[in-house]
Amino acid sequence: MEELEQLPFVSLLLGEVQAYLSDIGSAAPRLAAGLLLILVTWLVARLGRALVARVADKAKLRRNLRDVLTMLTGLCLWLGGLLITITLIFPTVTPGKALTTLGLGSIAIGFAFKDVFENFLAGLLILWREPFQIGDHIALEANDVEGQVEQITVRDSRIRRTDGQMIVVPNALLFQQPVIVRTNRDIRRTSIIVGVAYDEDVDQAREIIQGAVAEVDSVRSDVRAVQVFAKAFGASSIDFEVAWWTGSRPVDIRASRDQVVASIKRALDEANIEIPFPYRTLVFKDQGEAERFHPSEAGRPPDL
Structure with a gap:
């Protein structure tokens, strides 16, 4: 054994091991203090998260926003505790150096995960602003x-x-x-177009349409009045724009339109007001072409 210890590389290795053990012995109090500080950090982070969750519940914040705030609180407390622990165990590492290293690492991570952090920050703002x-x-x-x-x-x-x-x-x-x-409010306006024949009375048609729409249960005429405006001269009709307020959900809009269309159709039929079909006027160059589309009274079918 003594001969081995006299070898240069063996003596060098033994010296390094002894120095390492000596360093560990001298650093043992700092390691113990570091472990104790980590335990304290865990307790403080847990208490901090619980406190933030309680405050968020009292403020009636969203559950998702409450979870995010508690997560960020725990993350910040852990980051501060670990930073203090590192400076305690390694005295040569000052808080300034640790923060500088952390900042450079954060910049590199930020460039690498730009889209992830962008969505994360946008999510926080959406949860906060609602x-x-x-x-x-x-x-x-x-x-x-x-x-x-x-x-x-x-x-x-x-x-x-x-x-x-x-x-x-x-x-x-x-x-x-x-x-x-679309559902920011309980009610929303919707509209349809209704056409009546040109030979009908416009004012009478407007009154009948307005009354028919106001009678529908899903129409909130108590909040906003039903509006009927003559909008345009159509190809075969005078077109009215009919607007009313109903529930804001898509199913409310569809159901209300169904009821309104049925009510207007019944009211116009009862008043004998025509809802015209589209008319088409055909102009022919000679009588032969006209006879193809208008056969004689003998009942001859059109030659198509």
Whole structure:
């Protein structure tokens, strides 16, 4: 054994091991203090998350927003605790150096995960500002996206279309693009076009249409009056634009239109006001072409 210890590389290795063990022995108090500090950090982070969750519940914040705030609180407390622990165990690492290293690493991570952080920040702003809520019917006309909001997370939002399909939309898109919230209010205006024949009385037709629409149960005439305006001279009719207010959900709009169309049709039929079919006038160059479309009284079928 003594001969081995006299070898240069063996003596060098033993010296390194002894120095390493000596360093561990001298660092043992710092390691113990670091472990204790990690335990304290865990307790503080847990208490901090519980406190934030309680405050969020009292403020009646969304559940998703409450979860995000508690997560960020725990993350910040853990980050501060680990930073103090590192400076305690390694005295040569100052808080300034640690923050500098963390900042450079954050920049690199930010460039690598730019889209992820963009959606995350957009999700936080959406949850905080609440431009729309779960259950609202929204539409992004520029992207042909429309449906009911089922879930809002910090990365994306889940939108259920009226045909049952699910659309997962990144939050950055919802934050940057114009979003139409169709159910922001309990009522919404809708309209249809109704045409009556040219030989009918316009004022009488307007009154009959307005009365027929006001009688429909789904029409909120108590909130806003039914509006009927003569809009245009159509190809075979005077066209009226009929506007009324009803429920804001898509199913409310469809059901109300069905009831309104049926009510207007019954009222105009009872008043003997014609809803004309489209008329077409055909001009022929000679009598032969006219006879092809207008056979003689003998009942000869048209020669087509």
